[in-house]
Amino acid sequence: MTEPTVVPTAAPTAAPTGHLFGVGVGPGDPELLTFKARRVIGACDVVAHFAARNRPGNAWAIVEPLIEPHQRVLRLEYPVTTDAVERAGYEQAIAAFYDHAAEQVASELDTGCDVAVVCEGDPFFYGSYMYLHHRLAHRYPSTVVPGVTSVSAAAAAAGQPLVSLQESLTILPGVLAPDVLKEALAGVDAAVVMKVGRHLADVREALASAGLADQAWYVERASGAGERILPLADTDGVDAPYFSLVLVPGAGLAHRYPDRR
C-alpha cells in the first residue's frame, strides 16, 4: 500500500518581471555600435530613449533603423532642451521627470516585458541611463552593455593618442566654475573637458593658464554627422554645441602627427 501523493498547495507566484538593459550605442557613427548592443536591442520588447523636446535624440538616430514592427518604442522626453540640463541645481529640478520616466519603464517591466534603454556613448559614463538605473536596479534584474565613448571617438577623429603608459587622464565636465577648472587642469598629464558648450572661452582660458592650450584640440560631434575638429587655439568665435569636448593629449606619444584640421 502506497502513501497518498501529497499535492502541495500552490503558493501564489508573482509573474516574473522583465529585464532592464542599459545599452550604450556609441558616440554617433552607427557603425560604432557593438554586436552585443545590436543583439540586446533586437531581443527586447520595448526600446526606450531620452530625447530633448523637438529633437529626435542622438541615440535614437542610431537605433531607429534597427527597430522591428513588433517592438514598442518609449520616448522619454525632457521637459526642456539638453542645454539646460547642465545648469547648476537643474538636476534636482528634473528629479520628478526622472521619477516619472522610471515608473513608465517599471510598468513595462512589471508586465514581464524586457526593456532596452538606449544611451549615446557608454551608459555609466555621464549617460542618461544612470538616472533610471539609480531608481530601478534595486527593484529589477539589470544588465549594462558598455559602449564606445565620445572621448575615444574624439581622440580617434583628431588622430591624437590620448594617454599612454605611466600618464594619468583627468576627465572634467565643462560646467565647472572657471576657477575650479583652472585648478583641476593645473599639472595634468592628459585631460578631456566634456560638454563644453557655452563654456568654451572658460575652458580655453583655464588651459592657457595651465600652459596646455597649444596642444589641445576641440572636437564637435565626434564620429557623427557634422563632426568638426579644430586646434583649440583656432576656436575664437566658435559657437560650441553641448556635445563638444576639448582633448589635451598626453605628451608621451602625442607629437609628430599630420595636422587633421
Next chain:
Amino acid sequence: MTEPTVVPTAAPTAAPTGHLFGVGVGPGDPELLTFKARRVIGACDVVAHFAARNRPGNAWAIVEPLIEPHQRVLRLEYPVTTDAVERAGYEQAIAAFYDHAAEQVASELDTGCDVAVVCEGDPFFYGSYMYLHHRLAHRYPSTVVPGVTSVSAAAAAAGQPLVSLQESLTILPGVLAPDVLKEALAGVDAAVVMKVGRHLADVREALASAGLADQAWYVERASGAGERILPLADTDGVDAPYFSLVLVPGAGLAHRYPDRR
C-alpha cells in the same frame, strides 16, 4: 586646324602605399566588437597584433575567428612578458622592439597592402597601437577605429554608475609610486586605477587614506573569460593579474544597487 594634343610626359609615379588602421577590438567579450572594427579588419590585407611570448594575446583571441584564408597575420611578439612592460625604464629598453615592429608594418604598407593593427580596448587609451602610430602616422595615411575600454566594461560588470553630471573622473596607472597614487586620489569624485597587478596592496592603501576604500571595486578581466568582481575591501591575498583595475564610482548616483560580488 586644331592644335596638336600635348601629351604630358608621365612623371615617375610612386605606387600608392597601403593604409594603416589602428583598430580597437574592445575589452574582451568578442560581442563588444563594433561593426566598424569588424568591417575594417575584414577589408585589410594584413592583420597585425602584439602578443607576449607564449601567450595568444588578448586582442588576437577576439580577432582570430574573423580571419579569412586570403589574409595574412603579422604577430608582433614582445621580447618579454606583459608584466615586465610596466617596469620603470622598460619603455626605453623596448624602443628597439617597437622600431622593428613599425618597420615590419611599414614593409607591408610600402607594397600597397592595408594593415589593421588590432588592439584590446581602445587604441588611443593606453593601447599598444600608439607605439606604431607614433612611428608611422606621419609617413602613411592612418585611421583609428575607437573601441570599448576596459573601464566601461568594468563599470558595467560591477553594475556601478561611474561618473555623472558635474563629477570628474581621474584615471591613473597602478604603476605610480605609492605616495604619488595617494596624492592623486585625495579628493577625487570618481577614479579608476588601471593595470593594478602587483600594486594591489598599494592601491588599497592609497584609497584607504583617501577615505574611498569602502566604495571601491576590484575588477579582473572585465567582460572576458575569467571575469572577477570583488569589493576592494575583500581583496586581501588576491593575486591580481596585469589586466585588473580598481573602480571608485562617483557618489552622485552610486548607491542603492544590489551587491554583485
